[in-house]
Amino acid sequence: METSERKVGTSKRKVVLGRLASYNAPMPQKKTPAVTRKLKAPSKAKVLSKPKVAGKAKRVAKRKPVDAAAVREIFTRFQASNPEPKGELEHVNVFTLLVAVVLSAQATDSGVNKATRALFAIADTPQKMLALGEDKVRNYIKTIGLFRTKAKNVMALSQMLVDNYGGQVPHSREALETLPGVGRKTANVVLNMAFGEPTLAVDTHLFRLSNRIPLALGATPLAVELGLEKIIPAEFKHHAHHWLILHGRYICKARRPECYRCLINDLCTFPDKTIA
Numbered sequence: 001m002e003t004s005e006r007k008v009g010t011s012k013r014k015v016v017l018g019r020l021a022s023y024n025a026p027m028p029q030k031k032t033p034a035v036t037r038k039l040k041a042p043s044k045a046k047v048l049s050k051p052k053v054a055g056k057a058k059r060v061a062k063r064k065p066v067d068a069a070a071v072r073e074i075f076t077r078f079q080a081s082n083p084e085p086k087g088e089l090e091h092v093n094v095f096t097l098l099v100a101v102v103l104s105a106q107a108t109d110s111g112v113n114k115a116t117r118a119l120f121a122i123a124d125t126p127q128k129m130l131a132l133g134e135d136k137v138r139n140y141i142k143t144i145g146l147f148r149t150k151a152k153n154v155m156a157l158s159q160m161l162v163d164n165y166g167g168q169v170p171h172s173r174e175a176l177e178t179l180p181g182v183g184r185k186t187a188n189v190v191l192n193m194a195f196g197e198p199t200l201a202v203d204t205h206l207f208r209l210s211n212r213i214p215l216a217l218g219a220t221p222l223a224v225e226l227g228l229e230k231i232i233p234a235e236f237k238h239h240a241h242h243w244l245i246l247h248g249r250y251i252c253k254a255r256r257p258e259c260y261r262c263l264i265n266d267l268c269t270f271p272d273k274t275i276a
């Protein structure tokens with residue numbers, strides 16, 4: 001992004017938030033009950049459909065991404081400073097990771113963790129979640145935004161896991177994206193953290209950071225994801241999204257990036273860097 005996020009108006013923020021939401025939007029579900037829905041893999045064209053890039057794309061295209069040597073150096077430094085980055089969503093197994101990520105849409109990790117500690121202590125499998133029932137699940141997560149819809153999704157995805165996957169979380173993007181409340185970003189997080197895949201889940205931090213440095217320029221999260229996939233060296237891909245998310249959360253903040261203490265300050269070409 002060319003201008004400082006401080007200058008970005010409310011309407012532009014809404015556009016970015018809308019693009020992030022649609023990137024992680026679950027597949028449209030048929031109106032039949034979730035428990036009886038047949039799985040249907042999304043078409044390749046749908047998953048990787050070309051993002052809509054209008055005026056914003058022209059603006060971001062004016063800046064040039066850093067070169068391959070700088071990309072390598074950036075990730076070398078991230079790796080040196082934090083060799084084993086970890087996500088901050090608390091979970092005890094793959095199922096609770098999936099549920100935590102579903103609950104984290106438009107919510108903070110710390111807010112989700114506060115609600116899920118007690119929930120996961122008594123319901124750490126789809127079967128236990130179903131036995132608990134929607135009313136009680138909703139009560140556990142009532143401090144999280146959109147909790148009513150999320151409680152319904154947790155119940156429906158638990159039922160689908162039991163009915164179609166023997167209670168296990170499937171190791172497949174296509175299958176994950178058929179689960180209620182699960183979109184591309186959620187599937188990417190689960191594939192990365194649970195199954196060790198080199199996927200990149202583009203959240204608001206990663207989207208901002210990639211366009212600021214810039215690593216991969218893009219007007220949509222999908223464009224950024226596909227751009228990053230092309231330029232990040234293979235040996236850094238598995239941890240790349242955590243390094244970028246943590247850097248965006250604690251250093252390259254939306255309103256006032258802390259460039260004066262940024263370990264890639266000399267490599268980043270963001271024009272509105274802050275000084276102490």
Ligand code: SF4
Pocket residue numbers: 212213251252253257258259260262263264265266268269270273274
């Ligand atoms: S120098 Fe500033 S804008 Fe660039 S990555 Fe670091 S914190 Fe972000």
